[in-house]
Amino acid sequence: MREGKLLKSEMVCKDGEKFYVEKVAFKDWHVSLHHFYLISDRISEGRTIVEQKWSYEDFCDVTIRLDDYTYALNRQVEVIALVRSFRPIPVEEFDRIARPLIM
Numbered sequence: 529m530r531e532g533k534l535l536k537s538e539m540v541c542k543d544g545e546k547f548y549v550e551k552v553a554f555k556d557w558h559v560s561l562h563h564f565y566l567i568s569d570r571i572s573e574g575r576t577i578v579e580q581k582w583s584y585e586d587f588c589d590v591t592i593r594l595d596d597y598t599y600a601l602n603r604q605v606e607v608i609a610l611v612r613s614f615r616p617i618p619v620e621e622f623d624r625i626a627r628p629l630i631m
Contacts, residue, residue: 531563532608543625548612557605564588564603571599579619591619598622602630
């Protein structure tokens with residue numbers, strides 16, 4: 529992610545899959561909320577969304593499968609976390625494997 533202050537950036541292998549994990553911080557919740565939607569749009573831009581799952585509690589948690597990879601984006605007040613696969617993985621399977629990496 530280009531936005532925010534980088535807190536974490538690493539490659540993780542779990543259950544035979546490789547993931548990129550990144551966390552960035554913002555000065556307050558309002559700025560992070562604004563950037564959450566900008567980041568999600570930028571990551572998906574120009575790609576076909578094959579499958580997606582949004583949290584309907586606050587709309588700040590999404591998992592999206594694109595043609596070439598799957599990613600989850602989660603906003604935790606001032607912090608936005610991203611987990612991205614290196615191949616398309618069905619949303620349910622991705623959440624089972626990769627969701628713990630976002631916390």
